[in-house]
Structures are given as C-alpha cells and as structure tokens.
Amino acid sequence: MTAPYDALAAVHAAAFASAGPRPWSAAEIANLAAARGGVLAVDAASPVRGFALARVAADEAELLTLAVSPTARRRGVGAALLDAVIGRSAAAGATRLTLEVGAGNEAALALYRRAGFAEVGRRSGYLAAGPDGDALIMLLVLEPNPSI
Numbered sequence: 469m470t471a472p473y474d475a476l477a478a479v480h481a482a483a484f485a486s487a488g489p490r491p492w493s494a495a496e497i498a499n500l501a502a503a504r505g506g507v508l509a510v511d512a513a514s515p516v517r518g519f520a521l522a523r524v525a526a527d528e529a530e531l532l533t534l535a536v537s538p539t540a541r542r543r544g545v546g547a548a549l550l551d552a553v554i555g556r557s558a559a560a561g562a563t564r565l566t567l568e569v570g571a572g573n574e575a576a577l578a579l580y581r582r583a584g585f586a587e588v589g590r591r592s593g594y595l596a597a598g599p600d601g602d603a604l605i606m607l608l609v610l611e612p613n614p615s616i
C-alpha cells in the first residue's frame with residue numbers, strides 16, 4: 469500500500485500548528501520514509517490520525533517526528549505509533565533510539581517517559597528563548613527483537 473502522504477502532511481501541519489517545526493510537505497515525508505533506514509509507522513484508521521517517522525543507521529535509530537491529529541489525542545494513537553517505531557527499529561538492528569523534544573512539550577514528555585525514555589542531554593535555547601525553548605535529548609535502549 470502506498471502511504472497517504474498528503475494525509476500525513478495534513479496531520480503534521482495540524483499537530484504542530486501551535487508550535488514546533490514548520491509543516492513538512494508530502495514529498496518531504498515520502499522522501500524521508502523511502503530513504504535508506506527510513507521507518508514510517510502510520511495509524512491504520514481512516515482518515516489517518518497520526519504517524520511517526522524514524523531513521524535507522526547501523527545500531528542507532530532517531531525518531532524524526534511523531535504527530536497525532538489534535539482531534540484524535542489521548543486515545544493511545546501516539547503510544548501505538550511509538551511502539552511500532554521501537555519494534556521496527558530494534559528489528560532493523562538498532563540498539564538505541566534517540567529523539568529531541570521541546571522541554572515544554574508536556575504531552576510528548578509524558579508519552580516518552582512512560583515508554584522508558586530517559587533524558588540524556590539538553591540544548592539550551594535551541595528551539596526558542598526561555599527554558600521551554602530548550603530541546604531535551606532522550607534515549608531508549610532497545611531490546612533485540614528480531615521477530616518483528
């Protein structure tokens with residue numbers, strides 16, 4: 469199945485409307501997903517409610533984005549997408565998954581902490597001025613899971 473990249477771009481724009489990165493185009497998402505090591509997890513519902521993108525290089529994986537439509541939050545979609553990325557990154561040989569998150573992004577921080585991520589670094593003023601504009605680097609050590 470071809471991923472509905474236009475729909476994913478719309479989800480990304482809606483998810484990050486109030487803050488965060490500029491919206492990613494359908495072509496950018498498609499290119500990242502198709503690039504070597506690209507991992508794309510898409511919510512199975514129609515219309516699509518969220519997606520996650522990661523990149524695996526050797527034993528390192530990086531979560532590039534995780535976006536859930538504002539109207540579909542707190543229903544487990546983000547946690548399921550994160551689980552999919554964790555499983556598929558481990559299956560691709562990664563032993564560590566890192567990500568960058570705004571220090572003031574309480575929803576994402578709660579989700580990542582619940583999944584077992586630990587804060588391993590902070591970039592002051594990386595996203596904006598003030599402490600909420602700091603970027604936190606988080607790390608999850610992955611269990612080998614060749615069956616996924």
Ligand SMILES: CC(C)(COP(=O)(O)OP(=O)(O)OC[C@H]1O[C@@H](n2cnc3c(N)ncnc32)[C@H](O)[C@@H]1OP(=O)(O)O)[C@@H](O)C(=O)NCCC(=O)NCCS
Binds near residue numbers: 540546573579580582
């Ligand atoms: C962060 C985000 C992906 C979470 O998606 P979601 O589908 O709402 O998350 P889930 O429903 O799977 O939540 C799983 C758990 O995360 C935590 N969590 C999620 N949203 C939360 C919030 N607003 N406040 C506190 N905890 C929250 C809770 O522990 C939640 O479990 P619970 O609902 O049983 O309490 C979503 O809010 C989003 O797209 N935000 C904008 C984009 C973004 O910031 N992405 C991350 C960039 S690094």
